[in-house]
Amino acid sequence: MALVGIDFRAPLREVKRVQFGILGPDEIKRMSVGEIEFPEIYENGKPKKGGLMDPRQGVIDRRGRCMTCAGNLADCPGHFAHLELARPVFHVGFLAKILKILRCVCFYCSKLLLDKDNQRIKEIIRKTQGNPRRRLTLIYDMCKSKIVCDGGNELESQTMEDGDDGEKVIKAGGCGRYQPSYRRTGIDINAEWKKNVNEDTQERKIFLTAERALEIFKQISDEDCLILGMDPRFARPDWMICTVLPVPPLAVRPAVVTFGSARNQDDLTHKLSDIIKTNIQLRNNEANGAAAHVLADDVKLLQYHVATLVDNCIPGLPTATQKGGRPLKSIKQRLKGKEGRIRGNLMGKRVDFSARTVITADPNLPIDTVGVPRTIAQNLTFPEIVTPFNIDKLQELVNRGDSQYPGAKYIIRENGARVDLRYHPRAADLHLQPGYRVERHMRDGDIIVFNRQPTLHKMSMMGHRVKILPWSTFRMNLSVTTPYNADFDGDEMNLHLPQSLETRAEIEEIAMVPRHLITPQSNKPVMGIVQDTLCAVRMMTKRDVYIDYPRMMDLLMYLPSWEGKVPQPAIMKPKALWTGKQLFSLIIPGNVNVLRTHSTHPDDEDSGPYKWISPGDTKVLVEHGELISGIVCSRTVGRSAGNLLHVVALELGHEVAAKFYSHIQTVINAWLIGEGHTIGIGDTIADQATYRDIQDTIRKAKLDVIDVIEKAHNDDLEPTPGRVVLRKSLFQNSTISNQWWFLGRKVLKLTSLRLLLVWVNRTLKRNSYLAGLTPAEFFFHAMGGREGLIDTAVKTAETGYIQRRLIKAMESVMVNYDGTVRNSLAQMIQLRYGEDGLDGMWVENQSMPTMKPTNMLFERDFKNDLSDEKSLRKFYTEDLIRELQNSPEATKELEAEFQQLEEDRRLLRKIFPTAFSYVSETIPFSKVSSLSPLHVIEGVKKLSKRLIIVSGEDKISKQAQYNATLLMNILIRSTLCSKKMASTHKLNMEAFDWLIGEIETKFQQAIAQPGEMVGALAAQSLGEPATQMTLNTFHYAGVSAKNVTLGVPRLKEIINVSKQLKTPSLTVFLQGAAAKDAEKAKDVLCKLEHTTLKKVVSNTAIYYDPDPKNTCIEEDEEWVSIFYEMADFDPSRASPWVLRLELDRKRMTDKKLSMEHIADKIQQGFGDDLNVIYTDDNADKLVFRLRITNQPSDKNAEIEQVDKMEDDVFLRCIESNMLSDLTLQVISYILFNILS
Structure with missing residues (x-):
């Protein structure tokens, strides 16, 4: 085969599609570079051709080249070979x-x-x-x-x-x-x-x-x-059965070279060696004509080796191991699970350019800054491109080299050559050219990503700016610990330095801390003022805190946003003194208005004479950026929705809000340094009166419980659903919360009936930690602590898996550019995000003014009556009144506006049947307005038309637009109604037009942005609080109203769509007469609840009473004889044994049951086999008498008598069966009801 050079440029073709299939034997041979025939790896010290380290399959060492593609270790991808099996295997x-x-x-x-x-x-x-x-x-x-x-x-x-x-x-x-x-x-x-x-x-x-x-x-x-x-x-x-086995390339099973010893071959190579040996043995045995059972054993062995090559965890099969007993890692184990190739090496992997160390606090750093140790800054680098603008600065860094900070580590020339400055003899001789890259040390102002594990939501990974500081820990502002869920008891965090300008820009625009001050999970700030600053801000804004001249000048120097103007002192003589509120007002940026309350604010003050001037200074009022009154606490600068931090972020933007966080801490911590205060163990000791109150409360609670238990013993406490509701609060508050419940039940006694060597009654904890626990209390406390630890460990795994599944299900769901919410398959999830198209980060809590007022108040506050001149003169100018009264159009418009408000109110009360809305009072000062009500009505109508979420004229789009903006329009119409504008808000035309424009701007700003990954956001918003949940809710065991699955187990049931719920429950809303009449509601309740005979029986007994007509039980004589006067009963068929049931009248009345109804149920269950007689519903005692009736005698009767059970024994069986299994009410699986 001719060797091909590695510099060739093969034409690249576009991938059209991916076709999955099974490799057939012909395909395996076609893609193979040759057959593997020998189990040996080397021959004469060199890799053997046809062996398991065949040089045609890839590069073996760093210096070698591949015999197939001539590539080196970096370039050769590896090539498959094949192995012909002697017999097919599964x-x-x-x-x-x-x-x-x-x-x-x-x-x-x-x-x-x-x-x-x-x-x-x-x-x-x-x-x-x-x-x-x-x-x-x-x-x-x-x-x-x-x-x-x-x-x-x-x-x-x-x-x-x-x-x-x-x-x-x-x-x-x-x-x-x-x-x-x-x-x-x-x-x-x-x-x-x-x-x-x-x-x-x-x-x-x-x-x-x-x-x-x-x-x-x-x-x-x-x-x-x-x-x-x-x-x-x-x-x-037939391709599912192996006849030819592909042998993976060497890159898949590299040999490990250990220093000073031979190569250690990979597990797959060992396994393939076993397969080849068995294959050769099978071939030889076939050729030699071995016995059938020998061949069958060889085939089984070959099957075993091929199976364990793919999967070494097959149930019922011994695990393949190495000589030392370590299980071999098969192909399946390499791919699957968290540590496998997919999740462990492709979707998530270890990264370069990261650092990790312990975190400590530094309140002087801004919230978006992280202090980085110099050792880390000297090690991590950023590749900066040389341009004519920065060449001198970078040349200076290169001259300093790697040994000095700040310096540089490498220069990368345009051709890709890398110069290592650590080993260069004279770095100063290297001259930079534009286009080179210099890998410089991290420096102040660099953008990094800071992360703490577990990363539960996007705020666990945010962008920060670097500040290089001495010592060896990361320093961070205290307010930023909340989203990371970090504390400073030894937590470690990770830092990642981005390696390109694009990444830096993305982090700066998307992931920086100020952009995540408000969480879309719950529309409120995710960070607040914490620890000493929170204590100090409360102390500083109290009424009696004054700051003298030198101190005030000093504190103003701590405020970076101070403009040089010193406010007028609150007290001029005998010396100038400023209040703490004045100093806090200087920190507040811009023109913001907030109305909050202090945590100790009494609710009854809101409607009394102290509505605006609170005696305890607990009404926090910020007007135009000035703190007018109130003590600032966590409600104002914490993490609650609508507080000062939230309003600043929404009104003035995230950057101003981020500076506000930093300025509060800088100034107030500087003030706190001068305020001496101590705290010791003595401060935890209460006075005698408090201790007496505590003891009295405990004693009273115990007596109440004893009283309830005694009533239950005496049968005075009726077990009715109504009574359960009455007693619920008592049980919940006095007993359950302080009882020691363990694994959902009260602590068990030991076999000796003693729980501890110290005798306690397994009941309440009485002592505080300050007073000290008794040995028994200490033991129970330890039990609770142990359970809490185990609970946390189990919970973390459970919720982690729930969150992973949620993320995987929704990770591709995003807002598209057409406004729809779709997944990666372009399936539409929602027409608009959240049905209203608004981003959760911008949503605010607002009250609906029309909901709460009575009809009379509603008409007074919202209706403009043009015939009532006296009331019109309070609000409008004379000219405007004349103009309105002379215009028929005005009357029509105002009437239409009021009708619309009435319709809005009706809709609101339908949507929120139990909601509560705060009603503001009229501002007392009298000032008439020139703002025409018609201008208001017209302005509101135009604004309503401009608030577009779903554009389009088709029916679906119009309905979607109506649904999306319904509540917003109701809020606008009720808040900006013409009478409110004149009577309450006193706006002129210019102010009103500005307000309309501002509402529209804020609305447009709040629309969800295209590209927002709302699926992942939803999964995080569910998963993160689930981790904070308690795994099992033990505290309500035994309280019937709360006996439901809560917390993580319930969340699991919902997400798994469990068919078998642990505690299925149903809330039924009654209609018609039953909804208004308590007695009728009780009738429905009784029909629904599962009632067995056992619940209404007070006493049962079996008597030998041979003569049915003349009973031996005196109290039954009268009504029994009347009953048997009728001729339709045959006494000869009746058994001499009688089962007598006595029923409880109270329970019968409570369950709305009659004697006839119960008799019918018994008759349905037993038919003619039982003779049933019973008293009237009005009798002194409610009694049932039951006898077994024997069938008419026949020839075979004697034969049957042999196996027949005695009547009294049979009656016992009937009794137990009837009490537990005879259902008197309709629905058998409703165990209890609660009427509320």
Whole structure:
């Protein structure tokens, strides 16, 4: 073979499609560079041709060249060889499919077991165009029950007709012989026929060899192959059986060279060596005419080696190992799973240009900056392209070399040659040219990606700027720890330095920290002020905090955004003093307005006289960027939606918000340095009054519980659904939360009935950690802690797998440029993202003003009455009133506006039946407005038309547009209604027009951007909080209202679409009269709940009472004698034994049951075998008497008596069966109901 030079340029062709198929023996030979015949690897110290290190298969060492393509180690891809097997063997990967096809075709004639003209088959072929796997499944389902090849006796009536000479002629193509059933054990297939089905000498059970299977498959026609879902051009059934084995190239199984010893061959090479040896042995034995059992053993061994080459984890088969006992790594193990080629080496791999070290805090760094140790900066490089603008700067770095920082490591010339500056004798002599690349050290301002594992959402991997600092840890701002879920107790983080300007630009525009201040997961800030800064901001904004002149000047120097203007001091004499609120106001950027409350704010203040001036200074009001009142706490600068940080980010942009985070920390930490305060263990000790309150509360709770338990013992506590609801809060608050529940149940006693050496009653924990735990409490505390640790470990694996599956299902779903949400197959998931087309990051919480007010208030606040001049004069100028009253159009427009608002209100109350909305009061000052209500109405209508999510005039587009903007339009119409504009907001025309424009701008800004990967976003938004969930919710065990599967187990049920739920529950909304009347609702409840006889029986007994008419039970005498006065009962047939059931009247009434209803149920279950008599519903005692009735005597009665059970024993069986299994109410699987 002529050697081909490696510099040739082969013409490249575009890939049209990828065709999957099975390698047939001819194809394997065609792509092979030669046959492997010898198990030996070397001959005379050189790789042997035809051996397992054949030089035609690829390069063996760094210096060599490939004999096939003449490529070196970097260029040669490796080439397959082949191995001719002495006997065919099954391919273990296709064994399941081989079994399916064997069951679909005839063992003798290889024809399909079904008639091809069958209409069902034609329908299957038509339905499964383009889905051959589904076709095989459907054909298999039809064939697996067939025991005769079509044309035999089974279908004689359909397929046979009389010929010309009177003989039967078979119409179908089958041979009509009986088929075996196939069974797989390990890697063997056995065929077994039913008894005496074939009259010839066929054995009943045979071991099906690969050779026989190959014969069957080779006879299958191409037409039958297509029906079985296989294209005979690319995958025939007989190719599933190995006759020629491809030998993988050397690049797939490289030998490991260890220093000072021979090469260690790869596991695959060892396995192939075993296959060749067995193959040679089998050939020799065949040639020498060895006994059949010897050949069979050799074939089995060859089958085993070929199977374990592909998969070394086959159940029921011994694992192939090396001499030392280590299992061999087969082809399947190399590819599958997390550590395999696909997930471990292609989809995810270890990377260069990364660093990892411990993280520590530095509040002086901005939130988008990370402090990097100099040692790391000197090691990581960025390839900078030399241009005329930076050549001098880069030349200076090259002159410094690698030993000094900042310097450079390499120069890459235009021809690709790399100069290593570490080993260059005189780096200063190297002169740069434009177009060269200089790999310089990392420096301040470089963009990097910072990451902490586990990476649960996109905020676990964000872009930062570099700041080179001394020492050996990464430094980061404290606020950024929240999205990373990091703390400084030894956590390590990863840093990645991008290697191209495109990557840098992408990170800067997409992944930088300021762009992720707000999470689309819950439309709120993902970072807030934390730790000492949060404590200090509360202390600094209290009413009595003052700052003197020198201190104020010092603190202003800490504020980078200070413009040089010192505000007027709050106190001028005797000396100038500024308040903490004034200093905080200087930090707030721009013109923002926020109304929040402090965490200790009492709710009843919102509607009383202290609405705007809170006695405790708990109403936080920021107006035009000035803190007017209130103590700033986590509600204002934390991570809650609508707080100051959120408003700044939405109104002023992410960059201003990022600076705001940094400025708060810089200034307030500087203030905190001058504020002395201490905390010690003494601060945790409460006063005596508090301790007394705690003890009283515990004592009262225990007494309440004891009271409930005593009532239950005395049977005063009725177990009714209504009572469960009444008692629910008591149980939940006083007992369950403080009981020690372990694995969903109360802690078990030991066999000695003692839980611990110290006697405790397995109940409540009483002491605080400060007071110290008793030995028993300490033990239970340890139990809880141990369980928590195990729980966390299990939970992480569970939720990690849930998130992986969610990501895999949705990773290709994105917003397209036409606004639709589609996956990679272009299937439409949604017409618009989230049905409203808005990005979650820009969505805000808003209240609907029209929802809560009563009809009278609604009319007062929203309706403009032109006939009421007195009220009009409060809000409008005289000229405007005259103009409105003289215009019939105005009356019509205002009436239409109010009707629209009423319709909006009706719709809202339908959409949110239980919602609550805050109603703002009218601003008290009186100022009349010149803003015409008609201008307002017109402006709102125009704005509504401009808010377009789905454009288009067709019916679907119009409906989608209406649905997407419905709530937004309702909000705009109710907030910007003409009366509100004049009465509450007092806007003039210019202000109103600005407001309309601002709303439109914000709306357009909030529309989801094309290219947003919303599928991955949705999966992360579900998976990340799932990790925070507690795996099992133990705390509600025993409380019937809460006895449902919650947390991660419930999430698993939903995602797996489990058929068998652990605690299936259903909320039923009643309609009609039952929805309004409590008694009728209770009737429905009783009909739904599963009630057995046991639930209403209070007492059962079996009596010997031989005379039915004259009972020996005194209290029953009267009503029994009345009952038997009727002539239709034969006392001779009645058993002398009677089962007497006494029922509980309370429970009967509660379940709405009657005696007649229960008697009917017993009669349905036992018919004439039981004689049932019972008291009236109004009797003093509700009693049932049941007797077994014997059948009329006949001749065989004596014979039957031998096996007959005694009546009293039989009655006992009936009693236990009836109590537990006799269902009195309709639905048997509803265990309990709760009425609420």
